[in-house]
Amino acid sequence: MSTTLQNSYRTGPDERGHFGLFGGRFVAETLMPLILELEKAYEVAKKDPAFQAELDHLAKHYVGRPSPLYFAERLTEKLGGAKIYFKRDELNHTGAHKINNVLGQILLARRMGKKRIIAETGAGQHGVATATACAKYGLECVVYMGAVDVERQKPNVFRMKMLGAKIIPVQSGARTLKDAMNEALRDWVTNVADTFYCIGTAAGPHPYPAMVRDFQSIIGKEVRWQMEEQEGRLPDSLVACIGGGSNAIGLFHPFLDDKSVEIYGVEAAGHGLSVPDGHAASLAGGKPGVLHGNRTYLLMNDDGQINEGHSISAGLDYPGIGPEHAWLRDIGRVIYTSATDKEALDALQLCCQMEGIIPALEPSHALAYVSKLAPTKPKDHLMVINVCGRGDKDIFTVAEHLGGM
Amino acid sequence: MTTRIETRFAKCRAEGRAALVTFLMAGDPDPATSLELIKSLPKAGADVIEVGMPFTDPMADGPSIQAAGLRALAAGMSLAKTLDLVRAFRKDDNETPIVLMGYFNPIYVRGVDKFIAEANEAGVDGLIVVDLPPEEDDELCIPALKAGLNFIRLATPTTDDKRLPKVLTNTSGFLYYVSITGITGAATPDYSKVGDAVARIKRQTQLPIAVGFGVKNAQTAGAIAAYADGVVVGSALIDTLKNSLDEKNGATQKTIGAVTKLVSEIADGVRQARKAAAE
16 A cells, blocks of 8 residues: 555554554464455455445435534533534434444445355344344344343344344353354354354454444544534544444544544443453453454453453443554553443433433443543533444333332 | 374374374363373373363354363363363373363463463473464464474364465474364264365375364264374263263262263274274
């Protein structure tokens, strides 16, 4: 690439899938030829204007993009500092940012002639998005979901079933997202010939972290021109929640080289960072290790055994994080922080009351940080938060925690 | 330098038979029983011993080996204790090759150089690390080879002729051919295809080829031993072990005997295979 910028944060990964120390391709030999095939197919698709045109068409007419950039006026007044904008990816078809990535991968699967799609899901949003795209294109869809998550995300389980997907509750390990991903990988190793693994976050073996990021980057690209349109300049700060980190990297990536833009990623601090096994903040409480095909920060013990994360949000409840975030943390380009279950619940209620928007528990973590950060900023500071999912799926969980609703 | 693995495969070849490679999880169902089990394997007919390094997230393993790892971890097993187990085995047996098999994270977290030094000192002969394909050879494979350990790689039905040289480069000791695409403990392979696959790989390497996945008893082991230099059996032994445990996953008086009995039967199957084929 002769056009590569010097000193750019946006050129990764290298040809072996590394973002600095992180990333890579740590998979069983059975999968290696498939991953190389996928990498090649994606490189070709990426350069094919017809592929991009098809994706753009779907984004506009099927997903409803661009999602609005909305000035949250009453929340801004209430917090009394920065001017807060919501990037409203919760208005997308299927209710979250997940569909951006899924449509890209499903179009790629079609180009590769794969007829069977598998996916893992935590909160169920990625599962619903995958089931949706498979229904649209008449593909077989199998979704692995931890048995615990099947229980706590029932509305999404029904949605996936309505859409014709087969849901496999995973009974191994802690029966949450990590175990669903293990089981999906086992399926893939077994059904290599006809199966495409549609990974839901910017993690896994190369090329997934880069590919998912590319598909999600539409979020940040839109914010650039939308903010230009509304305020005549770039935003001053970006805030997004992080589980695996796909909504965050989608918002952040187009701004990484704009030094004036402060970037904040918010992990799930669960019951609190000091509570053993009580949170899912891999950057705050983890160290570098290798899991699910990539090297990244992981929650684990001294023997390298993976710990179970905890978060009220099933979408953030993962003991790892996408490798590009691990790298962005180490080089200091993005500031990573966290919000507890309680802070997220408080922020969710605040958002409902101030803006008439019920956010999902995941972006409620980002909102929680915004409610701390915004008051410290001047009134002309433009802050964008990615409201990456809507809260319909969480109403029962929230009701249970708030009691008597 | 000739390693114990190379010596052992040469010996089996000289005897006109395949080697029996057995897999058990270190610390399953508890560290003491596990040591007894592993000590009893050579007498029962195992030629090469693979010892699983327990890991919480074994992505290429089926339910039997997943559960074995979790039983071991619940009984307090760790990578350090796995090395202790090899050390204890080596006190009485300086000939049977030991191969540690597992996933990279516990090794990475312990420190690659430290682990290699400890493994060498404990008497480990080779390593199989499932999630380190040739593309990641700098991580562990190259330093392990430099330190005199064998690095055994898996080849699978998806490893075609074009990719095979990449897999064979830096593989030493033996090549482990996984006879099906899938997780451990899965279906029985089509034996005629196994023969073809071994022949295909042999055109590109002098290394002994051990074949695993789907070996359940003397008969299935014999079917593979007719074609391959080694037969690997794992999930079937672990299932037998599991069935001998009490309701709290504790070892019983039956545990050691049940496992060694199956190993003996499979060893007989392996030893009879070529004779049967010749008749």
